[in-house]
Amino acid sequence: MSLLASTTTLLGKELRTEFRSRELLTTTIVFILVVLILFSFAISPTAEESREFGPGLLWLAILFAASLMLQPCFLREQNNDTLSSLRLAVSDPFAIFLAKLIANTLFLVLTEILMLPLFAAFYNIPILPQLHYLLLVLFLGSLGVSVAGTALSAISAQARMRELLLPLLLLPLLTPVLVVSATVSVSLLEREPVVQWKGIGFLAVFDLIFLTALWLFGEYLLEE
Amino acid sequence: MKNLGSVFAAYLIGWGVFFLFYVSMAKRTSDIRTELDRLKNSLSRPR
Amino acid sequence: MAKRIILGFVATLLVIAGAYAAFYIAPNERTMGVLQRIFYFHAATAWAGMDAFFICFVANLLYVWKRQPKYDWLGVTCAEVGLVCTTVVLITGPIWAKPAWGIWWTWDARLTSTFVLWLLYISYLLLRSLIEEPERRALLSALFGIFAYIDVPLVFFSIRWWRTQHPAPVVMGGPGSGLDPIMSRVFYFNVFVMHVFVLFLIVERYVLEKLRHDVDLLQREAEAQ
Numbered sequence: 001m002s003l004l005a006s007t008t009t010l011l012g013k014e015l016r017t018e019f020r021s022r023e024l025l026t027t028t029i030v031f032i033l034v035v036l037i038l039f040s041f042a043i044s045p046t047a048e049e050s051r052e053f054g055p056g057l058l059w060l061a062i063l064f065a066a067s068l069m070l071q072p073c074f075l076r077e078q079n080n081d082t083l084s085s086l087r088l089a090v091s092d093p094f095a096i097f098l099a100k101l102i103a104n105t106l107f108l109v110l111t112e113i114l115m116l117p118l119f120a121a122f123y124n125i126p127i128l129p130q131l132h133y134l135l136l137v138l139f140l141g142s143l144g145v146s147v148a149g150t151a152l153s154a155i156s157a158q159a160r161m162r163e164l165l166l167p168l169l170l171l172p173l174l175t176p177v178l179v180v181s182a183t184v185s186v187s188l189l190e191r192e193p194v195v196q197w198k199g200i201g202f203l204a205v206f207d208l209i210f211l212t213a214l215w216l217f218g219e220y221l222l223e224e
Numbered sequence: 225m226k227n228l229g230s231v232f233a234a235y236l237i238g239w240g241v242f243f244l245f246y247v248s249m250a251k252r253t254s255d256i257r258t259e260l261d262r263l264k265n266s267l268s269r270p271r
Numbered sequence: 272m273a274k275r276i277i278l279g280f281v282a283t284l285l286v287i288a289g290a291y292a293a294f295y296i297a298p299n300e301r302t303m304g305v306l307q308r309i310f311y312f313h314a315a316t317a318w319a320g321m322d323a324f325f326i327c328f329v330a331n332l333l334y335v336w337k338r339q340p341k342y343d344w345l346g347v348t349c350a351e352v353g354l355v356c357t358t359v360v361l362i363t364g365p366i367w368a369k370p371a372w373g374i375w376w377t378w379d380a381r382l383t384s385t386f387v388l389w390l391l392y393i394s395y396l397l398l399r400s401l402i403e404e405p406e407r408r409a410l411l412s413a414l415f416g417i418f419a420y421i422d423v424p425l426v427f428f429s430i431r432w433w434r435t436q437h438p439a440p441v442v443m444g445g446p447g448s449g450l451d452p453i454m455s456r457v458f459y460f461n462v463f464v465m466h467v468f469v470l471f472l473i474v475e476r477y478v479l480e481k482l483r484h485d486v487d488l489l490q491r492e493a494e495a496q
Contacts, residue, residue: 151418155411159401169398169415172390173422175383176429183433199433206425213421217414220335227306227370234309234366235290238316238359242468245355249475256482263489267496 003098006090010099017076018107028069028111035061036115036122047124054123055185058115059178063145066108067167070149073100074157083222093219097150101214104146105139112138130188133195137188140203141181147210148173154221176206275474282471289315289464297457306370311458313363315465317385320356323349323469324392328420331413343409344480346416347399350392352472356465357389380431387426391419405487 018024039057043049077083086096113135120127127134149170156166184199293311300307327349334342364382365375376382395416402408 148418152415155398155415158407158411159398160403161401165398165401169394172387172394173418175387176422176425179429179433202429202432209421209425210418213418217335217417220410221414223410225305227304230366230370231305231308234363235312237366238312238363239286241355241359241362242472245352246472246475249472249479253475253479253482256479256486260482260486260489263486263493267489267493 003092003095006092006095007098007102010086010090010095011102014099014103015106018103024069024072025107025111028065028107029114031068032058032061032065032111032115033118035064036119040122045123050123051125051189051191052186054119054125055189056182058119059141059182059185062108062112062142063171063174063178064167065111066104066142066145066149067170069107070104070146070153070170071163071166073104073150073153075153075162078157084224087222093222094215096222097154097214097218101143101146101150104150105143108142108146109135109139112142125189127189130193130195133188133193134185136200137181137184137203140200140207141177143207144177144203144210145174147207147214148177151210151214151218151221177203180206275478278467278471278474282468285464285467289461292457292460297454298451300454303371306367309363309367311461312465313360313367314458315461316356316363317360318462319465319469320353320360322466323353323356323473324388324420324423326473327353327416331416331420334409334413335417338406338410340405340409340484341481343405343413344477344484346409346413347396348473348476348480350395350416352469352476354389354392354396355472356469357385357392360385361389378430378434380427380434383430383434384423384427388423391422395419405484 036057039061043053045053074083077086087093090096116127116134119125149166152169152173153166156162156169159165180199180202184196184203187194187196289311293308297308297311299305327346330342330345330349333339334346364385368377369375395412398415399408399412402411
């Protein structure tokens with residue numbers, strides 16, 4: 001089976017598994033919501049501050065949520081030892097990663113889209129004018145989070161204390177995504193919005209670099 | 225010389241960290257060597 | 272064994288010479304005065320630490336490719352030594368910064384990426400401690416090491432381009448910019464000194480790792496009997 005065919009099949013499996021129970025999506029949405037609310041309690045921002053800090057806090061919440069959401073990614077396969085069957089089923093192990101990271105990206109972006117109206121309401125930030133650019137940044141940032149997160153999830157699944165380990169490995173690694181996504185989002189949501197193409201380009205480069213690294217080294221992550 | 229204290233503090237603490245690392249390594253090395261000898265002896269004694 | 276002792280001896284002598292040069296040979300800097308002398312130590316250590324991390328990266332790649340344990344030993348060795356260097360850098364930096372800028376810390380590109388670097392390699396060592404099986408530990412930590420290392424330039428540039436708002440205080444202005452030839456020479460001498468010292472630490476730590484492996488082997492043999 002070609003890479004595309006394997007990936008599509010596996011992607012279908014990932015999506016079906018999740019949409020059967022939707023537990024990952026619902027818990028992630030609720031988690032981001034809770035984090036955003038807690039931020040408001042902790043900081044109690046003014047209208048101006050909300051506009052300045054809101055997007056950064058949103059991205060922080062996304063990162064925290066992702067580091068939890070990515071836990072089951074490979075743990076799920078461990079429970080029934082489905083990973084070996086997966087590896088036998090595909091000719092290119094990269095298909096497994098590709099399917100998982102596309103699924104993870106989709107879940108994250110879906111969560112973010114559902115969160116956006118609430119975010120706009122809580123922080124009093126109009127998002128409609130720049131929605132298309134905002135979605136672009138959300139997509140590129142979430143892709144970065146997914147690529148790194150899927151790779152690291154494969155690593156932490158094979159260690160002890162994996163629930164604590166994954167965030168510890170992932171969050172420092174994702175510093176560039178956090179910084180750039182937050183900054184670009186802030187300037188998109190300012191009173192006079194600015195589209196930072198350099199930032200968007202940077203996110204795309206980050207995604208590309210880690211995708212390439214995953215392509216080069218992915219099969220070793222899955223070794224028995 | 226105004227900030228001489230800071231300069232000394234930096235050199236002392238900095239080298240202190242290196243020194244602690246080296247000492248901890250030396251101790252671990254000597255412990256391991258003892259363990260290695262012990263194992264070698266117990267294995268060379270035919271049962 | 273004799274070579275290690277000689278290396279240790281030479282390293283110690285060089286360290287003393289380097290400190291002497293930093294305190295007595297280098298002239299006083301115009302604006303910062305005596306405080307600037309911290310740089311000979313701070314910047315040279317940073318450089319040597321970065322080189323240790325680079326060797327770690329190469330060792331990680333070699334392990335994934337060749338699967339020989341010696342590359343794993345080299346990897347963990349350089350990661351630890353690099354981490355010690357980075358710790359020294361993160362301590363001596365603020366000691367310099369407080370009298371010089373009035374603040375202990377600032378989130379500019381160099382400081383932030385150094386801190387993230389420190390976090391990443393702490394995670395590397397933590398990851399290793401959480402995997403028991405030696406080959407799996409070697410492979411997974413090598414892969415994480417590779418991801419961590421390619422992340423570092425991304426961290427640096429992301430902060431440089433989007434977080435450093437004003438011209439940052441020039442951290443390596445004094446010795447590195449070659450303004451004064453004597454300062455420059457003292458600086459590069461200290462860079463050499465720290466590299467020799469770091470090499471000495473790497474050798475000693477590598478020996479320890481190899482001994483650990485030997486003990487492991489013997490223990491398994493002993494259990495088999």
